[in-house]
Amino acid sequence: MKKLLLLTVIILFASCQEEGILTKEREKVVVNPATELKYYGSFRPTSGISVTGEAKIYLENGQYKVVLDNFSISSGPDLKVYLSKAETPTDFVNLGNLTSQTVYQVPTTVSVSDYSHVLIHCQQYNHLFAIAALTSN
């Protein structure tokens, strides 16, 4: 009886996750190679982090898109992609979670020319992982 009770408790309290319609791996978005490159910059890491790759911003059909090119970074618990006005995350646009996607759409209300950096930032522990200073193409 005790074992049965224990088993029931373990089953009831087992942690799990299962993807749904809104959390399925989405098809990778790509940018048309003919699209105009507007800004670019190489990532550099902060202390204790390793990063490679570039941030590129394209303008495709009136929509700005941030592309992480040949990108890899140390794993982190809650990494976000920021379009930032400085090399620290004080005035920024949060473009969403860093996932296997390499293309991040910039909201149309954002004036991209006002932003000078792309940052990779761990929001949960407020730790900056990588910085790419943007240069106009």
Next chain:
Amino acid sequence: MKNILLVIAILLLANKMNAQGCSDAGICSINHGFQTDEKHHKNKLEFAAIYSLGEADVAYFSPYISYSKRFNDRFSFTSKITFSTATGSFGTRSQFGDAFLIGNYTFKEKSKKQWSVLTGFKFPFTASNLKINGYSLPLDYQSSLGTIDLFLGTNLNYKKWDFNAALQLPVINLNKNSYFKEYGGTDDFPSTNLFERKPDALVRATYSIKTPNKKFTFKPNVLLIYHLGEDSFENIFGQRESINGSDGLTINGNLISSYSVSKQSSLELSLATPFVVRDIRPDGLTRSFVLGLQYQYSF
């Protein structure tokens, strides 16, 4: 009996309302800390399985385990651990929710009136930022609100009536939720990135009806919860934004039916649904119907 049937009918009809209800993650079940029926045993274990329906297509299964220790006729202590599984369009996410530590003091009965007070804390097991496949989830899918909360409450027992009043105050915000409506793929849930929630105040009136053989007890009760202010979140520009309509009143109806299996154990079935709701429910406390089954064992 007619009154009981009427209450059941109201509860079932009200389930069809698009309504905001109660999370069982805190203030809604705080009245258990006041319970003083059990006088013969020092210890009580409680196992519960709760099924509920929430916003959009979310359904919940939320078991919990509780242990109460009665030190004497005045002092008792209750601890509780909750767990939650949420299922819907975002998928299924299960995790431990919160740990509760509640102390209760019961005053001497005077003129058929008995007062008791309680205080305690709720500690979250998560920062309310559980994800699936790297996608952030709304608070409706989180097993905890991600706050350390202080409970302050009092209860008046008068004849067959119980009146509770309680406050649930978030004292430390550990919420690191990162859900944005803009990137969520649905309009069903509001943005709750770095969510900050306001306190809740609760008032509950319960009437107890025992059958002559004392095997069955029915406790219809009405629960009023006032959310004391508008919650807020940090928008995609890093600026804090209040969530209009997230404050205000919720009124829930609840019917508890318990069966005394023996002197040591009892079974309890509870049905709950909201009648009046807030305009918006960013905290995920959106139960439109709650069905709970509890087993209590005293020793």
